[in-house]
Amino acid sequence: xxxxxxxxxxxxxxxxxxxxxxxxxxxxxxxxxxxxxxxxxxxxxxxxxxxxxxxxxxxxxxxxxxxxxxxxxxxxxxxxxxxxxxxxxxxxxxxxxxxxxxxxxxxxxxxxxxxxxxxxxxxxxxxxxxxxxxxxxxxxxxxxxxxxxxxxxxxxxxxxxxxxxxxxxxxxxxxxxxxxxxxxxxxxxxxxxxxxxxxxxxxxxxxxxxxxxxxxxxxxxxxxxxxxxxxxxxxxxxx
Amino acid sequence: xxxxxxxxxxxxxxxxxxxxxxxxxxxxxxxxxxxxxxxxxxxxxxxxxxxxxxxxxxxxxxxxxxxxxxxxxxxxxxxxxxxxxxxxxxxxxxxxxxxxxxxxxxxxxxxxxxxxxxxxxxxxxxxxxxxxxxxxxxxxxxxxxxxxxxxxxxxxxxxxxxxxxxxxxxxxxxxxxxxxxxxxxxxxxxxxxxxxxxxxxxxxxxxxxxxxxxxxxxxxxxxxxxxxxxxxxxxxxxxxxxxxxxxxxxxxxxxxxxxxxxxxxxxxxxxxxxxxxxxxxxxxxxxxxxxxxxxxxxxxxxxxxxxxxxxxxxxxxxxxxxxxxxxxxxxxxxxxxxxxxxxxxxxxxxxxxxxxxxxxxxxxxx
Numbered sequence: 001x002x003x004x005x006x007x008x009x010x011x012x013x014x015x016x017x018x019x020x021x022x023x024x025x026x027x028x029x030x031x032x033x034x035x036x037x038x039x040x041x042x043x044x045x046x047x048x049x050x051x052x053x054x055x056x057x058x059x060x061x062x063x064x065x066x067x068x069x070x071x072x073x074x075x076x077x078x079x080x081x082x083x084x085x086x087x088x089x090x091x092x093x094x095x096x097x098x099x100x101x102x103x104x105x106x107x108x109x110x111x112x113x114x115x116x117x118x119x120x121x122x123x124x125x126x127x128x129x130x131x132x133x134x135x136x137x138x139x140x141x142x143x144x145x146x147x148x149x150x151x152x153x154x155x156x157x158x159x160x161x162x163x164x165x166x167x168x169x170x171x172x173x174x175x176x177x178x179x180x181x182x183x184x185x186x187x188x189x190x191x192x193x194x195x196x197x198x199x200x201x202x203x204x205x206x207x208x209x210x211x212x213x214x215x216x217x218x219x220x221x222x223x224x225x226x227x228x229x230x231x232x233x234x235x236x237x238x239x
Numbered sequence: 240x241x242x243x244x245x246x247x248x249x250x251x252x253x254x255x256x257x258x259x260x261x262x263x264x265x266x267x268x269x270x271x272x273x274x275x276x277x278x279x280x281x282x283x284x285x286x287x288x289x290x291x292x293x294x295x296x297x298x299x300x301x302x303x304x305x306x307x308x309x310x311x312x313x314x315x316x317x318x319x320x321x322x323x324x325x326x327x328x329x330x331x332x333x334x335x336x337x338x339x340x341x342x343x344x345x346x347x348x349x350x351x352x353x354x355x356x357x358x359x360x361x362x363x364x365x366x367x368x369x370x371x372x373x374x375x376x377x378x379x380x381x382x383x384x385x386x387x388x389x390x391x392x393x394x395x396x397x398x399x400x401x402x403x404x405x406x407x408x409x410x411x412x413x414x415x416x417x418x419x420x421x422x423x424x425x426x427x428x429x430x431x432x433x434x435x436x437x438x439x440x441x442x443x444x445x446x447x448x449x450x451x452x453x454x455x456x457x458x459x460x461x462x463x464x465x466x467x468x469x470x471x472x473x474x475x476x477x478x479x480x481x482x483x484x485x486x487x488x489x490x491x492x493x494x495x496x497x498x499x500x501x502x503x504x505x506x507x508x509x510x511x512x513x514x515x516x517x518x519x520x521x522x523x524x525x526x527x528x529x530x531x532x533x534x535x536x537x538x539x540x541x542x543x544x545x546x547x548x549x550x551x552x553x554x555x556x557x558x559x560x561x562x563x564x565x566x567x568x569x570x571x572x573x574x575x576x577x578x579x580x581x582x583x584x585x586x587x588x589x590x591x592x593x594x595x596x597x598x599x600x601x602x603x604x605x
Binding site for chain 1: 437438439441442443444445446447448449
């Protein structure tokens with residue numbers, strides 16, 4: 001294992017009862033890159049992300065994050081995790097929410113910067129239950145990065161938000177990566193894939209292919225990323 | 240009104256229940272358990288009070304009365320020395336003792352008997368069968384003393400409470416604690432479940448927070464609320480309802496606080512076993528009702544059938560209720576071993592529940 005990898009998932013399997021959600025997945029994410037986990041709903045993307053941050057334990061294989069074998073609690077202070085649904089406290093204000101998440105990570109100083117980043121500083125007094133879906137998603141992102149994590153795990157961060165906001169989110173992600181943050185982002189929207197430096201295609205709990213968007217196009221034999229993915233998925237099913 | 244649409248709603252409802260086995264079980268099992276428990280409690284209880292008899296009469300009539308008392312169906316009697324009476328009341332082995340004074344026969348001849356009736360007094364209504372048994376025993380006396388009626392003037396004294404002590408005083412002491420325990424339990428279990436369903440618990444688990452920190456943080460937060468509530472309940476009970484209190488108000492508050500902390504931790508622990516608020520609310524009849532029936536709030540534990548007494552002995556509320564009554568009715572302080580035991584057991588439950596809540600936290604986040 002090299003410290004060059006922010007995330008080193010090595011042969012990880014995870015089952016729920018008889019259902020194999022992850023089946024021998026190996027993924028290595030370099031420090032400072034944006035790594036996209038692509039695949040249809042139910043492919044195992046969320047399970048992989050939750051295994052990376054130690055919420056789930058692998059049945060087989062190892063997960064190493066920032067040089068530390070998971071699950072490990074202290075290293076979680078260097079990880080930001082944005083869940084699929086905007087997990088916030090609806091009765092608290094924007095500021096109260098982010099201050100809470102800052103406090104449990106010991107990063108009270110980062111509140112203003114994080115709210116500025118997602119453009120919610122002006123709305124800091126608003127109660128979360130009065131916010132729109134997009135605003136909640138933005139706040140959820142701010143809560144995930146308030147402590148300047150070295151690794152940001154984003155589980156379908158752009159689901160259910162309008163195209164304009166999606167573009168904004170990807171601007172945030174690029175700026176963060178440029179500043180040295182490693183980002184693992186899952187999506188089932190192919191047009192987002194091109195914004196990642198490297199991709200991992202997941203289906204039925206297995207890694208079908210891995211590489212830069214250009215490499216994936218070549219492997220899948222199509223200029224269209226979506227078609228390339230379908231080709232790769234089909235080939236796997238046939239074999 | 241469309242019958243079809245109405246039928247669709249009815250059907251949807253029943254289909255939902257078919258998949259929620261736990262709710263179905265509650266709906267059909269809980270009534271049997273609760274009613275069965277109540278029936279067993281009421282029919283199986285030995286409600287005949289234990290009464291001591293100290294016959295100090297130097298004349299012949301005391302023996303007759305004592306004998307009549309022994310055969311009374313209202314009470315169960317044992318012969319004691321009057322000097323031991325108060326000790327027996329205190330340790331709970333007797334609820335009352337009757338002293339027939341040394342000049343009892345003379346009193347009867349002169350037409351007015353004044354036997355002493357010493358009552359434990361913490362449970363209202365227990366004096367009635369004692370007085371009744373005594374009155375009946377004196378009827379047998381009348382036939383011995385020919386030609387004149389005997390007037391009956393028992394000298395009643397109370398170890399605890401007193402003549403003005405009523406049902407509210409008895410239940411009040413227990414209910415002060417119960418109200419706090421019940422409400423705090425419900426609020427905690429629902430809030431902690433919210434944390435789970437709105438996804439924030441998962442977020443907490445993916446942060447450097449330790450499980451124990453989450454549980455203790457929760458406990459402290461709810462305890463603040465619970466303590467404010469305890470103060471309110473206490474002030475209302477003592478100042479407005481004027482519930483009988485012999486004890487130190489701070490001790491009552493301390494016992495209330497312990498019950499509140501136990502309720503918080505029970506709520507956190509049980510929230511691990513509920514997937515929805517609906518299921519959480521179902522814990523109320525399962526957890527709270529049997530405790531209310533068996534903790535001695537309504538029916539004294541000592542009068543329960545033996546198997547239920549064993550059950551009562553492992554319920555935390557039994558000790559809490561007993562402790563509250565020790566303080567308020569009997570004026571117990573921290574030198575009383577019984578109160579220390581009660582407080583210690585409740586504290587022990589708190590510690591066990593904190594550990595259990597912490598241990599089950601990670602498993603159920605996924």
